Amino acid sequence: MTLVIAQQSKPKDESHWSWSVWLEGAPSELDNVAEVIWKLHPTFSPSVVRRDTPANKFKLSSSGWGEFQIVAEVKMKVGRKKVLQHWLKLAEGAPSKEAMAKAATKTPAKQARPTVFLSYSVDNANLASHVARVLQDKEYEVARDIDIPAGVSIQDWTKEQIAKSDAVIVLGAEQTSLYQTREAAFAQSAGKPVIRVATGKITKDALAIEGAPVKFVRAGTGSPETVALNLVQKIDKIL
Secondary structure (H helix, E strand, O other): OOOOOEEEEEEOOOOOOEEEEEEEEOHHHHHEEEEEEEOOOOOOOOOEEEEEEHOOOOOEEEOOOOOOOOEEEEEEEEEEEEEEEEEEEOOOOOHHHHHHHHHHHHOOOOOOOOOOEOOOOHHHHHHHHHHHHHHHHHHEEEEEEHHHHOOEEEEHHHHHHHHHHEEEEEEEEHOOOOHHHHHHHHHHHHHOEEEEEEOOOHHHHHHOOOOOOEEEOOOOOOOHHHHHEEEEEEHHHOO
């Protein structure tokens, strides 16, 4: 059995969940693991955590309010390393062994949709996680800040990812942050189309973008899951 990331989660209060992630796999493979470097969303502090306890399968436990993609850099005793990814689901219960085995043997789908760079502020991090998940379910390639490798310049990585993307999606057109302004500028210099998503009222300042083609869409209302589904439908029509 190939190494995979397993998880469990349970409600902590009305808006937060407690969760844990760990490795599952054949005993021989787990015995060869030296340590695991867990890479979380940048809003966590610390966002990079090391675990070297094979007794609990290198488990990491934490809590939060939004779903996101966790990256595990698995360092083997023989010097090799493996990089695993897992979308943290904030719901009761862990995936079954059958589901984990299926995920481990699943052949990656061929890229059939555009590659997009997802730009968002901390205020829209929860919505961004849902939007990213829906886009990935539709076989889009999605790049966002959680994918930044450790030790890499954020600015250089952002420029590189935007240059490789087919479009840039900016969540929160009415309250653009400094980082989002820079990312929109990178898109402009690279000639990439920008889709700006308004989660509130659009101001004249938000409309004042020159250079790259800009499309505006409204996020709508409802739960993050519903908003994300409706939003991706609109983005899908544009792309």
